[in-house]
Amino acid sequence: MLKKFSFLTLSLLIFIFIIGCSEEQETNKGEFTADKSDFEDNLFTNRQNQTIGSLIENEIIILGSYSKQAREKTSLDDIISKTSKSTGEDVELTFKNAEIKTKGDKYNITADNGLSLVFKKVGDRIIEDEEGQEYYTAQYPKN
Structure with a gap:
């Protein structure tokens, strides 16, 4: 039971980390606005x-x-x-x-x-x- 909980917790943390990184890349694409x-x-x-x-x-x-x-x-x-x-x-x-x-x-x-x-x-x-x-x-x- 403890192994399943640890595995689920670790999986959730990795998922959150990956989502966080991809959102940062989405908002920091390096696009600039011409003026x-x-x-x-x-x-x-x-x-x-x-x-x-x-x-x-x-x-x-x-x-x-x-x-x-x-x-x-x-x-x-x-x-x-x-x-x-x-x-x-x-x-x-x-x-x-x-x-x-x-x-x-x-x-x-x-x-x-x-x-x-x-x-x-x-x-x-x-x-x-x-x-x-x-x-x-x-x-x-x-x-």
């Missing part, structure tokens, strides 16, 4: 030293260069390569009438000249483009 203010007076830079951000007075900037050398593609490559005169040339582009719409963890960025980009917030200071490239900022979100 337009993340881009205000803020720059995000990827490993290829391409930068996007600083939404000021409905303008957004893109800085960087594009090189055809073997490296991972970014969402900014096509935009930068269309305006640079040669491979590796640094460019600074300003897009007017920029608008950032957010839904969940996604940023949808549009602006003049057909600019249309989608990013996903994957950390407090990290966004990811559609190519899977991460962009980092030194500043924490204001909200």
